[in-house]
Amino acid sequence: MHQPAISDYGFISDCRSGALVSRDGSVDWWCPDRFDSASVFCRLLDPAGGHWRIAPLAASRVERAYRPDTLVLRTVHHTPEGSVAVTDALAAELGARGHQLGMNSPAVLLRVVEGLTGRVRMHLDFAPLPEYGLLTPYLHEQPDGGVLATTGSVALVLRGDGQVLRVDGDRVGHTFEIAAGQTIGFDLAYAPVYGPPAARLDPVATLAETARAWEAYREAHHYDGQYIPQVRHSATVLTGLTYARSGAVAAAPTTSLPERTGGDRNYDYRYSWLRDFSMTMDALWVAACPHEASRLFAWAARSIGRIGDAPVPVLFGLEGERDISEHAYPHLRGHAESRPVRIGNDAWRQRQLDVPGEVLAAVWRLHDYLGETFDEELREMVVGLAEQVAAMWRLPDRGMWETRDTERHYLSSKVLCWVALDRAVKLAPRLGDRADPRRWAAIRDEIRATVLREGWNDRIGAYTGAFGSAELDASALYLPVVQFLPATDPRMRSTIEMVERELGTDAGLVRRWNNDPAGFVLCSFWLVECLVMTGQRDRARALFEKVLGQANDVGLFAEQIDLRTGAQLGNTPQALSHIGLINAAWRLTDPTTA
Structure with a gap:
């Protein structure tokens, strides 16, 4: 058939x-x-x-x-x-x-x-x-x-x-x-x-x-920025990916659609990722309304629960389930013979140091909406996440791309640790007696100094994917987006230029790393944001419109685009791709947005 x-x-x-x-x-x-x-x-x-x-x-x-x-x-x-x-x-x-x-x-x-x-x-x-x-x-x-x-x-x-x-x-x-x-x-x-x-x-x-x-x-949801039809459509897709009973946003409605045809990177995305949390919150804030953002936030707070010694999982089931263990289904041939077909996702077991940063960035996004005084559970969550980062930030982890090999000191993970403590310091007046902003600020500054020292590679002339690595990684484009460094910082600007030159393509797509055969849609939209923040609005707009042209005939994006054939790859529709579109369109509308 x-x-x-x-x-x-x-x-x-x-x-x-x-x-x-x-x-x-x-x-x-x-x-x-x-x-x-x-x-x-x-x-x-x-x-x-x-x-x-x-x-x-x-x-x-x-x-x-x-x-x-x-x-x-x-x-x-x-x-x-x-x-x-x-x-x-x-x-x-x-x-x-x-x-x-x-x-x-x-x-x-x-x-x-x-x-x-x-x-x-x-x-x-x-x-x-x-x-x-x-x-x-x-x-x-x-x-x-x-x-x-x-x-x-x-x-x-x-x-x-x-x-x-x-x-x-x-x-x-x-x-x-x-x-x-x-x-x-x-x-x-x-x-x-x-x-x-x-x-x-x-x-x-x-x-x-x-x-x-x-x-x-x-x-009932208004968007007043640029690219209104595309943003409204992507917002509708995000609504369609929202499990209304809890407010959780599924990363995609599918499992095991391959990142590479015939390959084995086929994962189940029908869950909600905390790593995507602040990006999702930003997109909902721009293209939906505070109600949608606050429901997603409430789901996350309930799912996280009381903070213990174990790292907070990177993803949860749609009603807050924690154990979503992975199983292979060998009776299924896979899409385009891409095996294995997986149900469940063992990434929930990984140590992901970037998770607290995403959550606390979302709290900061909502802080005015949440009120001048946080309730006890919210205070406990923020303080618990900050303390977890303070205790664990020196450890290696699996990184933003959830590698299933050796843990490393990934640049983006350390930067999100900085984000966690930076936002916790700003939130401290609302956190009660357990807040320790002076100590958090000292550790935050230590993380920043470590990233600037260990994350930069003089030979490459860029911030690379992991400490001591010579490999470019498009996740470095996230640094200006989370305000770790301004895009105009000389080293950051050099990194943006290197990523665009070495990982970018004529079609406007950006690969995650050098040997990646596909463009990762979210990274392409991050590059749009970075170009806007460096003052290159015309180039950013041209790139944005090239990426828009990679959608299918009904405006949907999967996770990746094959560089050779232009075929969509990975689970579809991918929430992060549409989130990236919304946030890049808003950056083009308001370059000062944070």
Whole structure:
């Protein structure tokens, strides 16, 4: 079976879970209970992994786009017989408006087929394989013409307006015609076997209601900077990656899409990373509202809990779960034969010294919103993180890119230790008697001196990725973003120029290191920010627009872009890529932003 490219997928969400829909009309990924639950379709990771396709029988030319300010995806197929549109969405709760979006999503996948011209023969192919393809369900024809699929703990009910669906072995194959002006709605409802029955909704009416819910949500969030359409779309993607019940933002809705085709760097990103925290907070502050930022902050504070001797994990489950141990699924072939397929992410076990800096930078971002006096739990968290950094900053760690080899003294980790204590010193008046700003400031200054001495490489003429290393690393671009050094500092400016020359490409992409075969989208947007901060606004704008051109046809970014082919790589859509877009657009709008 054909397996589409990563860039062929559009993303739909109900702020509980996400689904990926290919250009050829196939839903190839859906984890209906929540983003990090087991899938019922996983053709994304194996050509035989289960899917639900609706498309013309004849070959078609495809155009697709999101309804503005929504994650309602409309795909138009032009065939020799005529044209037809298929509109896909995950249903919002009826009547949901504003911040209610996603709080009580019914877990229903909507697909509405609309005849535009002529008379087009369509085919529906429904082949669910729950639990990442480990289970083959029983399919039962229903009196109303629908089909019930049950296995393990999963029940799925497929229905179509006026359609009688027939079971053929372990799938449903159904051919129908649609004429210009005619509309046929299909819905697929999920429910746990041992719980309430699956919701029954009118797919056409619910699709319209879902679009209104998204539009109302975006209308309540204003962005007044440059590149308004792109920023609003990226903000909508971030909303779609938010698990509404907790406020956590998933790094991506997918697992194991490869960073290198055929390689083994295939990781599960369906969790929320504290390392991304301050960047995410900045993006929400710019393109959403304080409510969204404060909900994410509250989730992080609850997830971190009381600070002990162990380092705070770099990531958590969407409801604050700490143990998300990693398992390989050898029965899946992987996307483009890229193995292993992983469920869970063992990065939660790593020592990541940059985490407290990201959290305390976010506290500083929100400090006026949080009030002049912090409550006891917030005071304890800030003081605990500051003390942890004071005790641990000299240790090596795994670094920003979560290497799975030897721990090192990574530059970005030490800089984020400086950020943690710098922000803690600024927050000290709100922290009560346990605050120790004089000692924190002394350690902060020691960290700074160490970074300036050990992180600089005279031969390279740049700050490198780790102390004593001669290898350039694009993470050095983060130093001006977190205000460790001004971008105009002579050594920092030299580093920016070296990264652009040695790690940059004509396409505007920036690799993380020299032997990286792909551009890392976030690093490209960091370079935009650095160019703005060095006064090179025209070059920054040109670079920003080049990177925008690397998005797929519906404005989505995966994690990386292949330098040779331009193909998207890694999990998609990637929150950090869209966060980088928002923050770079705001930097172009207001170069003094911090």
